[in-house]
Amino acid sequence: MVFVDSYPKTSKLVRRQFIVAFVALGIGALFGIVQALHRTGVFRGFVSSADYYTILTGHGVLLALVFTTFFIAGLFGWAVTNSLERELPQAVAWWSFRLMLFGSVLATVAILGGVLGAPTVLGQDLSADVLFTFYAPLQAHPLFYVGAALLIVGSWGAGLAYFKSLWEWRAENPDERIPLQTFMVVTTMLMWYISTIGVAVEVVVFLIPWSLGLIDQVDPLLTRTLFWYFGHPVVYFWLMPAYLVWYTILPKLAGGRLFSDPLARVVFVLFLLLSTPVGFHHQYVDPGIPAGFKTIAMTNTMFLLLPSLLTAFTVVASVEHGARQHGATGYVSWLRELPWDKPAFTGCMLAGLMFAAGGFSGMINAGMNINYLIHNTLWVPGHFHLTVGTAFALTAMAISYWLVPQLTGKRLRRRSVAVAQPYVWFIGMALMSNAMHRAGLAGIPRRTAEPTYDEFAFQSATGSVGEMRLQIAIGGTLLFVGAAMFLFVMAETWLAHRGGTLSVNSAIPEPLSGPEHSPRLLDNYKLWTAIALALIVIAYGPPLVSMVADGITTPGSPPFPV
Amino acid sequence: MQVHSFEKVWLGAALLLIVGFIATVTYGTAGAGVKMVDDSGGEIDPEAVKSGDTGTGFDDPGVVRQNDSHYVVYVVAQQFQFVPGSGDNPIRIPADTRVTFRVTSADVMHGFSITETNINTMVIPGQVADITAKFDEPGTYGLVCHEYCGAGHHAMGGSVEVVPKSEYEYNGTEVQN
Ligand code: HEM
Numbered sequence: 137m138v139f140v141d142s143y144p145k146t147s148k149l150v151r152r153q154f155i156v157a158f159v160a161l162g163i164g165a166l167f168g169i170v171q172a173l174h175r176t177g178v179f180r181g182f183v184s185s186a187d188y189y190t191i192l193t194g195h196g197v198l199l200a201l202v203f204t205t206f207f208i209a210g211l212f213g214w215a216v217t218n219s220l221e222r223e224l225p226q227a228v229a230w231w232s233f234r235l236m237l238f239g240s241v242l243a244t245v246a247i248l249g250g251v252l253g254a255p256t257v258l259g260q261d262l263s264a265d266v267l268f269t270f271y272a273p274l275q276a277h278p279l280f281y282v283g284a285a286l287l288i289v290g291s292w293g294a295g296l297a298y299f300k301s302l303w304e305w306r307a308e309n310p311d312e313r314i315p316l317q318t319f320m321v322v323t324t325m326l327m328w329y330i331s332t333i334g335v336a337v338e339v340v341v342f343l344i345p346w347s348l349g350l351i352d353q354v355d356p357l358l359t360r361t362l363f364w365y366f367g368h369p370v371v372y373f374w375l376m377p378a379y380l381v382w383y384t385i386l387p388k389l390a391g392g393r394l395f396s397d398p399l400a401r402v403v404f405v406l407f408l409l410l411s412t413p414v415g416f417h418h419q420y421v422d423p424g425i426p427a428g429f430k431t432i433a434m435t436n437t438m439f440l441l442l443p444s445l446l447t448a449f450t451v452v453a454s455v456e457h458g459a460r461q462h463g464a465t466g467y468v469s470w471l472r473e474l475p476w477d478k479p480a481f482t483g484c485m486l487a488g489l490m491f492a493a494g495g496f497s498g499m500i501n502a503g504m505n506i507n508y509l510i511h512n513t514l515w516v517p518g519h520f521h522l523t524v525g526t527a528f529a530l531t532a533m534a535i536s537y538w539l540v541p542q543l544t545g546k547r548l549r550r551r552s553v554a555v556a557q558p559y560v561w562f563i564g565m566a567l568m569s570n571a572m573h574r575a576g577l578a579g580i581p582r583r584t585a586e587p588t589y590d591e592f593a594f595q596s597a598t599g600s601v602g603e604m605r606l607q608i609a610i611g612g613t614l615l616f617v618g619a620a621m622f623l624f625v626m627a628e629t630w631l632a633h634r635g636g637t638l639s640v641n642s643a644i645p646e647p648l649s650g651p652e653h654s655p656r657l658l659d660n661y662k663l664w665t666a667i668a669l670a671l672i673v674i675a676y677g678p679p680l681v682s683m684v685a686d687g688i689t690t691p692g693s694p695p696f697p698v
Numbered sequence: 699m700q701v702h703s704f705e706k707v708w709l710g711a712a713l714l715l716i717v718g719f720i721a722t723v724t725y726g727t728a729g730a731g732v733k734m735v736d737d738s739g740g741e742i743d744p745e746a747v748k749s750g751d752t753g754t755g756f757d758d759p760g761v762v763r764q765n766d767s768h769y770v771v772y773v774v775a776q777q778f779q780f781v782p783g784s785g786d787n788p789i790r791i792p793a794d795t796r797v798t799f800r801v802t803s804a805d806v807m808h809g810f811s812i813t814e815t816n817i818n819t820m821v822i823p824g825q826v827a828d829i830t831a832k833f834d835e836p837g838t839y840g841l842v843c844h845e846y847c848g849a850g851h852h853a854m855g856g857s858v859e860v861v862p863k864s865e866y867e868y869n870g871t872e873v874q875n
């Protein structure tokens with residue numbers, strides 16, 4: 137049976153979520169190419185340099201928040217439904233979708249108001265070019281903050297639907313182990329609940345009242361700290377869904393089975409424990425935070441490497457097992473036996489490969505001392521286009537080639553375009569990200585419409601600045617082409633008529649080492665959540681107490697509207 | 699729980715790598731004496747910075763000589779310039795001398811980064827960033843605001859002129875210890 141026929145209601149919801157995600161991806165990619173051409177000086181005719189920041193805000197919000205959250209909500213809905221074999225609770229799932237959508241539209245309207253001449257809405261200029269990190273005291277229109285809050289609250293509702301599904305399943309299967317996909321979804325959502333508290337408090341307690349004029353100042357260091365309390369775990373909220381795909385679907389695409397179910401569970405529990413108490417590593421160069429707390433965050437961050445290194449092992453071992461099932465031999469030559477003509481497989485593999493590179497630049501970021509060289513330079517977008525921009529985004533696109541046929545009952549169209557698409561993205565990203573990393577080492581800042589200054593010129597140790605600019609522009613253009621190819625394949629598939637049988641199905645083969653080999657303790661969410669909270673109290677308790685000791689809005693800043 | 703022997707080896711190697719990283723970073727920060735930005739600069743009222751009545755060196759920002767071997771530079775960052783630093787008012791300091799930059803903001807968040815060096819700090823309203831360095835090489839260094847601070851962010855740069863110690867002329871206020 138095709139997924140859409142077994143679970144028509146959940147399929148419909150997931151299709152809606154994916155459509156929103158893909159629209160956000162399309163607009164975001166368009167903004168991306170505008171930025172890549174503008175900041176390199178190749179073509180500046182689209183927007184003025186002042187409006188560049190509006191476009192950049194749209195790019196960050198639509199891609200890093202809207203595209204990711206909607207895609208993850210859909211993927212998780214599919215995974216829970218598929219592994220528990222029951223439709224999602226419809227009422228809560230649909231309400232959460234509506235809230236998320238409403239919030240995203242509000243925030244997008246507030247941002248786009250900036251390029252439409254900032255018309256007056258509710259007595260304030262409608263604009264929100266505060267970037268997706270929205271640091272106070274730059275102030276956006278209240279609709280932007282309300283929209284962001286609704287997107288987050290909506291995502292909480294999506295999580296509730298997964299939990300409800302699990303509880304109902306539990307009641308019927310009291311002695312069975314939680315299926316791996318559901319285990320991964322639930323662990324990720326627990327992490328998400330814990331980490332979004334920070335941004336929810338920031339937005340609801342401080343920024344919304346402040347933007348409405350109900351309080352007249354906020355403490356910029358405190359709101360920034362609350363943002364980064366959420367700002368790093370959100371990265372794992374993007375990555376863990378990619379891991380879910382790599383652990384549970386990729387081995388099957390390679391023709392094999394997952395190597396070890398118990399270790400996959402351990403990895404996800406480690407993420408739950410370690411993801412949140414690391415946010416200070418984004419604040420290594422912030423004044424007002426004692427060095428000791430930066431060191432704690434650094435230590436936790438380094439241990440967070442462990443689950444990713446374990447993942448690298450398991451995923452490669454599983455894929456290799458798949459190749460050997462098909463008669464491949466040799467230390468390296470088994471790689472040749474893999475199904476490189478399947479776009480879903482190729483996309484996931486290339487995404488994983490780029491993630492390895494992203495991991496290396498991430499270790500540099502995490503180094504408390506070397507961070508001083510690259511903080512807020514172009515190195516940083518170079519890094520996260522490898523992680524969220526490829527490990528997550530390319531995995532999402534690749535697995536859509538596999539999922540969307542099952543969600544619509546329609547066969548994938550334009551297969552040859554789909555097969556080429558991951559390579560286009562890979563090459564584009566290799567160019568753009570490599571040049572961004574090098575430009576960062578030369579000191580060229582991120583988030584800048586025109587990185588040239590009256591007082592001095594940048595020099596680079598490796599290659600000329602002009603050549604780096606060109607590479608960023610070419611890479612960015614290829615990425616845009618890659619996104620367009622993906623959306624083209626999706627549109628053709630979506631609009632086609634049903635007919636014939638699908639070559640894909642949602643059945644997941646048993647792992648080589650199954651859940652029965654893992655201790656039941658792993659499924660004890662209460663215990664893990666309690667430990668996670670305790671680690672957070674250690675990492676965040678004392679600095680937060682000292683920040684609020686002099687009053688929660690002191691030292692305070694009045695708003696500076698954008 | 700069943701863990702494959704290859705997995706055990708990998709796990710051990712991964713842990714070793716992580717502990718190694720932590721050790722090198724700890725050595726790099728503590729051992730090599732690179733001083734990080736922390737809370738030693740203290741807090742300040744951003745509105746007082748703006749109106750110039752903090753009662754500190756930020757009211758008349760610039761270079762202040764502590765003694766022969768230590769200078770302090772007060773810098774106010776504001777939309778869209780560094781005072782001093784931007785335009786034809788570069789920061790002038792001697793080479794081979796300990797220099798502490800004390801940076802704060804009169805309005806929104808900015809960045810303060812001197813290119814080709816490790817001098818890099820966020821400039822957060824309400825906080826004073828203290829960062830101490832010694833320049834071996836005389837020359838002109840670029841100064842960049844690396845945090846988006848408004849529509850003119852890309853115009854917010856400046857420069858730092860490091861003058862050989864023997865040629866450095868101090869013409870500010872004498873010792874302010
Ligand atoms: C068509 C593909 C893409 C292109 C051409 C592109 C290009 C760029 C460029 C040039 C910047 C740097 C702007 C600056 O700092 O001045 C940037 C920033 C950024 N990009 Fe992309 N990008 C693409 C896809 C993505 C994807 C898929 C994601 C995430 C899922 C993403 C997330 C971000 C984020 C979060 C920022 C930082 C925004 C900020 O600093 O506020 N991008 N992008």
Ligand SMILES: [Cu+2]
Nearest residue numbers: 808843847854
């Ligand atoms: Cu600035």
Ligand SMILES: [Cu+2]
Nearest residue numbers: 843845847851
């Ligand atoms: Cu700036």
